[in-house]
Amino acid sequence: MRLVSYRKKESGSKFRMGYITENEQIVDIHLASQKAFQAGNTTVELPYQPELFYQEGQFFIDEATKLVGKIKDSEFTFSMNDIQLGMPLGTAKKVICVGKNYADHVAEMKSDIPEFPVLFAKFDNAIIGPEDEIHFSSATEKLDYEVELTIVIGKEASHVHEENALDYVAGYTIGNDTSARDLQKRTPQWLQGKSLDHTTPIGPWIVTKNEILDPGNLTIASYVNNEKRQYSNTKHLIFSVPYLVSFISNLITLKPGDIIMTGTPDGVGFAMNPPGYVKDKDKIKLVIEGIGVMENVVKKVL
Template structure:
């Protein structure tokens, strides 16, 4: 199941949670009402959250209900579905309580950055101001001349997680998505802390949807690629991560209680602009595409911020 955050192009009200199927978006909360009416079960119709953030805050129980709606709508024609060109797709979780990123998690990327393989996962944070949707533009401000791309697998938490054992991690994951951890290298490297180069406004595309955990049985073996203006820059596989998904989620949960809807970015492979000879950074007009096996792709253009 592919969960998507969307709004109709001519409707600027709050975004809604939907299912993406065959390039169409199906409204989940309206599908829920359709299912209950079909069952002639109006007494238990209740309220199904339409807001994406509220949806994920309900944890695994709401994900199970979404699967039932999806199964129903595969048999019954959805009353509320829209062509992809009729909607605007936003970041799957618009306002996660936490965005936790893992740095230096592929050995070849560490080598190109002239780093050292860490003994423990290297963690840093992003904030919601950086998040954009899979079709939005990446902003390049005058503050940086070294804007770089980083293709990453994103993990979305499905239920509250604290001190989770590695063997139990997948029970706590809602699903997976694509992320591009755009980094201002000049700002990132001018101090020991990376934050200022990692959380610039409007710089972190995520999407195009969340593929639920049951549809990706092994996230530790997915091809991951990035392209700039059609030229392949990164090509690797998540099997090359130093710390895999169970290790990362378990490790973080021992330090920080993870909440439903929290996003973890799991690191990027080699091939980033800073590692090229000579270093080659993003410029205005560049289009960056990221692809991950089993999830899909997203492409974003680099533009100057709107005045």
């Protein structure tokens, strides 16, 4: 199932929870569950707010799954052409990022293979939706792109074992760890180059884990103005998805709706000769097998 947050175009209304049908229609999860509840076909009425939906994690996802294929009412089914997609989770309470997690990327950055996962954080100010513009702040002159498989946590995870780690995953989405390389490189800590306002799109939806049985074998790619920049496979991750969930949960309790960005393969603009940083009005397209495509435009701002 593909879970989205959506609103009608140019409505200015709040984003609502939905899922995408096989014929590319969006079903409003709250309205569909409300009707099912009133008819006695379910015991729970699902919230419309993405933030509240993901607080219950896997339980609400399972309840939403029961609605799939049963909804015929056009009153709460919408065409994709009429809606705007938002960041699937609404807001990001915890965004944990992994650096240096593909060997070829480590090499192009002239670094060393890490013994343990390299972790850093992003904040919600950086997170934007899959159709939003990426802001190119005047604070940087070297804005770069990074396509990343992104994990969404579905159940509270603390001290979980690697062999059971996928039980705590709700699904997967695409993230662009857009990076201000000049800010990132000027200090040993990367945070200032990784959390500029309005720079990290997530989306376009969350694909539930039942549809991606092996997150360790997915083609992953990025394009700038239709020029291929990155092309790899998640089988080349140094630290796998199960390992990362287990490793992080032994340091930090993961909650439903938390995000883990798993790192980027080689081909970033920083490593090109000459460097291939993005510019105002550039179009960045990210593609991950089994999830889909996310496209954003870069916009120069003060």
